[in-house]
Each structure stands twice: as structure tokens, then as C-alpha cells.
Amino acid sequence: MALNPSYEAIGKGFVQQYYALFDDPVQRPNLINMYNTESSFMTFEGLQIQGAIKIMEKLTSLSFQKINRIITAIDSQPMFDGGVLINVLGRLQTDEDQPHAYIQTFVLKAIGTSFFVQHDIFRLALHDTV
């Protein structure tokens, strides 16, 4: 497969769609459709998870009612297999907590004219020392 020239638009469009689902507690379970039953990987704060069902168990176990998000940057690159690599830098605020910066990286794998999330890595941008 060739490089996808629309990688920028795909990256931005995907991120917008993904967080629209994630940030709405009613719609969050629909994120399962973005992942593959077996070949999707997630690393959430260092925890390694494989497969859509286990990934959704993690995402739906997060204990907040509402989440506000500000995206600072979305950087994307085309991949040689037709996929798209996306890196997100943003801030999120859960309920009345203080806002935290975070970094999330996705690899979208092309299947026909569509994509699924093959890799998803999430970290809050927090350090061990002041």
C-alpha cells in the first residue's frame, strides 16, 4: 500500500471523532468499534492491554462523570503500509479536578477505505520530581 496523502486530515478528523465519543459517558462504549478484537494494543499509564474487549473494560472503568479537554497539537505522519501515525498533546480535566497535561499516540491501520486503531498509548504528563 502507498502512503496516504490525506494523513493530516485523517489525523485531525479521527482525533475529533474519538474524543467526541470518549468524552460523552453515554457514547463511550461505542469506542469498541474503533478497535480490533485481537490486533489492537493499548498502553494506558504503563498498563499493557490487547484486544477491543479488554481495552473497553479499561476505558469504562475510569471513575469520572465528566471530562473537559483542550487539544494543543495533533501531529500526524503517513505510514508505508497506508496507515497513519498520530500524536496528540493536550490537557484534560475530570470533574472538578485540576487540569493535567497528557500525551496520546495512535496508529491507525488501513482496512479497505476505512481504519481501525491498532496502537493506542496514553500518559498523563506527570513527573516523579518537582
Place this chain on the structure above:
Amino acid sequence: MDYDYLIKFLALGDSGVGKTSFLYQYTDGVFNSRFISTVGIDFREKKLVYQTMNGRSQRIHLQLWDTAGQERFRSLTTAFYRDSMGFLLLFDLTNEQSFLEVRNWLDQLRTHAYCEDPDIILCGNKSDLEDRRVISEYKARELAEKYGLGYLETSAATGQNVARAIEVLLDRVMRRMEATVDKSVLPHQRGLRCHDTDIPPSTSSCYC
């Protein structure tokens, strides 16, 4: 310097047990906490005077550290534990899961704190919601005694035992400090040490 001791306490426990409300209640509803975004922690301050056993007054500058919601995503930044001299471990009397998690918090705490047996006060919070209580006082005390923790039932909503919990913790930490402090170092360099043999035994795990 306008104080003799800088004391740092950390409030721990599952999200939603009322840590922020608890600290807010103690600092008289003052909102001006300081947030350190690099480590994702929030703290409030209060000055008070502590009377030592031999009747001397010590000026205490108390810093109360809050986890700012990061525990929703991850285990806490280890710096949190390392720099704390005492711990307020909260659970919600109306939420069984938050009580079951107390053991995990203790494991975390003992792994990362400045020593293996730091001073900890267990607080059964939301005592004002008596009709929704699922954890009995007996059950909570049993756990506290097993792990050598002080136990108090608190309400961040009404203020019941909130100041008391912090006073009891301060008393334990100050007794340890008095017993272990090297008198030759300057006041702001005073630190805590573990396992010194001359720590006065704390009277009981029950302060009520």
C-alpha cells in the same frame, strides 16, 4: 523564618471519597490552593501552634497535599509519598469498594513512604450520610487496629472530626519528631527517622 517546623501531610484514598472537600473544610473553606502541574499535585497551607509534652510551643507550618485527581488514571507520583511525614487515608463509609481499596493504598504507601511504618490516620468519611452507610464502625476499627492505624469517622460536609484527624496525626508525627530529632541541626533541616527505639508509645489507636 516564621515557623519552627514545616510539616507535610498527604491525603490518600479512592477518587470520590472526599479528600479535596476534607482539606477544604480544614483550611476554613479557603480555596487558594497551589497547583504544581509538573507532578500534578495541589497543596493548601495552614499555620498552627503545637504544644509539646513538656509544655513548649512549636510554630507549625502545615502543608496538606492533595492528589488532584491523578489517581483516576494512574498510581500516584512517587514524590507524593516520599516527601510526606504523615498520611490521611480516607475511604467513603457509603462505598464498600473504597473501603476494600484501603489495603492497596497501604501497600503503595509502605512501599514509597519515607519509612515502612509511617504515621497514618484512617478516616471513614461522609459520616453525615448515616442512612447510606455500608461500612460499620466496628469493621473499620478492626481494620485500623490490624494495621496499627488511628481511626476516626469524619464528615467533610459538617466538619465532624476533620480538625481532630489532623491534630491526632500531627501529634503522632511531632512525638516521632521530638524523639528522633538531632538537636544540633537547624530547625528547617529537622527530619524524621524510622525505628528509633525511644519513640514514646502512642496510647491507643482509638482517639474517640
